[in-house]
Amino acid sequence: MRLGQIDSNDFVERRKNLLNIINDNTVIIIFSEQKSKILKYNLFDSNFYYLTGHSRNNAMACIMHGKYVLIKNKQKCHNFILEIEKFLNDKVSNIKIIYSNILHDGNFNPTLLSWIKKFNKNHYQILNINDLLQEMRMTKSIFEIKKMKKSALIATNSMIKAMCKCTPNIYEYELEAEIVYNFIKHRCRELAFPVIVASGSNGCILHYFKNDKLLRSYNLVLVDIGIKYENYCSDISRTFPINGKFTKQQRCIYDIVLNAQLETIKKIKPGVNWYTLQNTAEEIITEELAKIKLFRINNTKENCKKFFTHKIGHWIGLDVHDLGSYKNDSSVFTPGMILTIEPGIYIKTMGLGIRIEDEILVTQNGHLVLTNEAPKIPSEIEKLMRLKNL
Numbered sequence: 001m002r003l004g005q006i007d008s009n010d011f012v013e014r015r016k017n018l019l020n021i022i023n024d025n026t027v028i029i030i031f032s033e034q035k036s037k038i039l040k041y042n043l044f045d046s047n048f049y050y051l052t053g054h055s056r057n058n059a060m061a062c063i064m065h066g067k068y069v070l071i072k073n074k075q076k077c078h079n080f081i082l083e084i085e086k087f088l089n090d091k092v093s094n095i096k097i098i099y100s101n102i103l104h105d106g107n108f109n110p111t112l113l114s115w116i117k118k119f120n121k122n123h124y125q126i127l128n129i130n131d132l133l134q135e136m137r138m139t140k141s142i143f144e145i146k147k148m149k150k151s152a153l154i155a156t157n158s159m160i161k162a163m164c165k166c167t168p169n170i171y172e173y174e175l176e177a178e179i180v181y182n183f184i185k186h187r188c189r190e191l192a193f194p195v196i197v198a199s200g201s202n203g204c205i206l207h208y209f210k211n212d213k214l215l216r217s218y219n220l221v222l223v224d225i226g227i228k229y230e231n232y233c234s235d236i237s238r239t240f241p242i243n244g245k246f247t248k249q250q251r252c253i254y255d256i257v258l259n260a261q262l263e264t265i266k267k268i269k270p271g272v273n274w275y276t277l278q279n280t281a282e283e284i285i286t287e288e289l290a291k292i293k294l295f296r297i298n299n300t301k302e303n304c305k306k307f308f309t310h311k312i313g314h315w316i317g318l319d320v321h322d323l324g325s326y327k328n329d330s331s332v333f334t335p336g337m338i339l340t341i342e343p344g345i346y347i348k349t350m351g352l353g354i355r356i357e358d359e360i361l362v363t364q365n366g367h368l369v370l371t372n373e374a375p376k377i378p379s380e381i382e383k384l385m386r387l388k389n390l
């Protein structure tokens with residue numbers, strides 16, 4: 001067992017904040033990984049890094065009033081249960097609440113679970129660590145904002161490179177290669193999520209990772225990318241014409257998405273909530289789709305949802321879909337929060353999938369777009385794509 005050593009102030013501060021909201025009868029027992037619900041292997045739990053600053057697998061930590069311990073290699077520690085007992089020593093009988101990440105999958109840590117049962121005598125309560133950390137993680141510190149900005153910058157730069165390298169008759173994965181090359185050139189090898197390069201109607205598939213189709217002239221390509229820079233995620237989407245020039249019909253739909261995105265971003269400031277943003281985007285998309293009469297559509301939001309099929313955005317931080325509440329009463333925006341705004345319109349029959357996504361930091365007086373450098377105004381996209389041909 002090794003005591004937590006040199007820590008940046010942020011990690012110490014977080015544990016201090018945590019102790020302010022828990023009682024003497026509470027202990028936090030957290031593992032570096034948890035079993036994924038979808039994948040076959042264990043995933044690193046960002047809560048663990050958030051509290052300890054340690055980002056390697058196989059570790060665990062215990063936190064309670066007056067005590068903190070970080071075990072960096074659980075395997076080397078011959079019996080971590082014994083270590084926990086030692087950690088709790090005289091306090092063990094007082095413990096009423098354990099906050100942990102073992103709950104996500106009951107089979108994940110049978111040793112710990114059986115230990116808890118042994119000491120349980122029905123008066124322990126095991127609660128989800130997410131509930132404890134959710135509110136704290138929604139607001140980013142200056143240290144975190146700096147890392148988020150750098151992460152956003154690398155993703156933005158890679159998006160610009162993708163626009164410059166885009167040309168008809170290459171495969172989607174060739175554009176992916178340019179993007180990943182640029183990430184790695186920036187010393188970022190960990191993706192926040194698999195690269196999405198979706199041309200034509202593939203743009204209508206929400207999580208399209210196949211990236212194996214030929215880019216055809218006169219189609220659009222939707223690119224959605226993000227990396228992890230020192231554990232912090234970025235997430236940006238742009239949709240642009242493969243041959244460098246929008247057709248009239250593409251522009252028509254593109255402008256609706258762009259307008260919805262710009263107007264929604266304008267609303268972001270302290271005091272606003274997700275409902276306002278979702279509503280703003282839906283109203284614009286509903287109204288404008290009805291106006292252009294490309295197809296018969298009644299002017300209702302329910303109809304709009306057939307084309308704008310997902311939420312307006314999400315929290316972003318250590319996870320690309322970061323921990324945080326979406327309830328309107330508990331998630332009123334305050335400075336330091338970072339979210340994405342990503343309206344989209346998907347019309348399969350027209351082979352069109354358009355999404356424009358930026359990351360936005362809530363500031364004292366309004367907001368700051370962290371991914372603004374990648375062009376999204378059609379004339380600016382076309383200009384950039386023309387330049388590459390010079």
Ligand SMILES: [Mn+2]
Binds near residue numbers: 235314340342357
């Ligand atoms: Mn996103």
